Amino acid sequence: MRFAGKALAWLALALGLFVLAGWIGSSIPRNSGWTEPDDGIAIMVETNGVHTALVLPLVTPQKDWRRDFPASDIEASDAPYTHVSISWGQREVFLETETWADLRLSTVWHAMAGSDALLHVAHYIRPAPAADIRRLTLRAHEYARLVAAIEAQARIGRQRRMYPGYYAQDVFYETGGSYHLGNTCNQWTGDILAEAGVETGWWTPFAGGVMKWIPD
Template sequence: MRVKAFRLLRWSGIVFGSAILLFALSGWIGSSLPRNSDWVEPEPGEGRTVEIMVGSNGVHTEIVMPLITPEMDWRTVFPVSDIAARDRPYTHVAVSWGERAFFLETPTWWDLNPLTAIRAMTGGEAVLHIAHYVRPAPSDDYRVLRLRPEEYRMLVETVRAQLVEGERREVLPGYAAHDVFYTVRGTYHIGNTCNQWTSDQLARAGVITAWWTPFPGGVMKWLPDFSGG
């Protein structure tokens, strides 16, 4: 019995390890295949542009947009009244995708429950994480991306299309005083992770990105390098 149990555990480990390696390999290959490969960032003298940022904490990516532009006033969609720190002079709003139970039950990685992560990857209710920022600084982890007004309008439209409006939208507490969660349309799963969602929003706006980006590096490598000079 012990021998059979050992063999079962060994083969289970081999299968699990192989699945992880296959997933990592698919992410590396998929993140090297471009979408919108003919897109180029507008030149400084080309006309008015909208500067956004794409941020990464090493695991999770988000899209950071100006709070107010001629194309969109995000205060009408993500009101500051939904957060605790309402009196700060916010200039930007960050939008990212996640699974409801995972987001709400994992405020830090020390709180990670493997069962919650597995349930999220197999399909769960999606939420948007909205964080309000005051003049976020560009860095290696927050890359600036200039969009043409029509491209930014497409980005706005694709984000707004996923929102639940009115009384059907739930407002859920965030991790800190400047952020909040909202219920949205759609489902979080292994094919629609936070990083894949970020890529998909950029692609729908016409920006160059990759086809398959389960990892943040697959998103960030298509963005302009940070220049701190």
């Protein structure tokens, strides 16, 4: 009992230090001084409180996402989609954890230790801004850099395996990169925004560390 108590105390301490480090790391700005333009290309950043994603217009002069993420890859393929939600995350969490009740200890361990990642793509029709999906305007060249960053990490143009999504409007794709505690789904979102030149935190392992840089 004494050993178990010490082990739990050390675990709690480690978790607390990780949370503190994440808060500090996400508060240190990258691209300090960036300002949002009045006009440009409107994207969105969405969150469910744990995970973040980039919601991008389906077609712009810089990119037509229909070529890389065709609606034919999803069940509800005939709807008039206007946007795609793109995010990156741990394979087992994505494929085996449709709800938090499905989360297993082994999945958490694999996510912490390091494992393969997948890309999650959902198709939307005219998403509206809300507390959990916030609008962000980029200049044309900034959006082009954001597109290039996603293309570089998502194996765009290569053959890749697909997996069914949770609903009729989403799908998973094989992608590159290794998921671990230092490189989480939210770090991916933060890195993509930083590549575009947007002001964001240096290390954003948590959803809140990404969203606090996006005006509500």
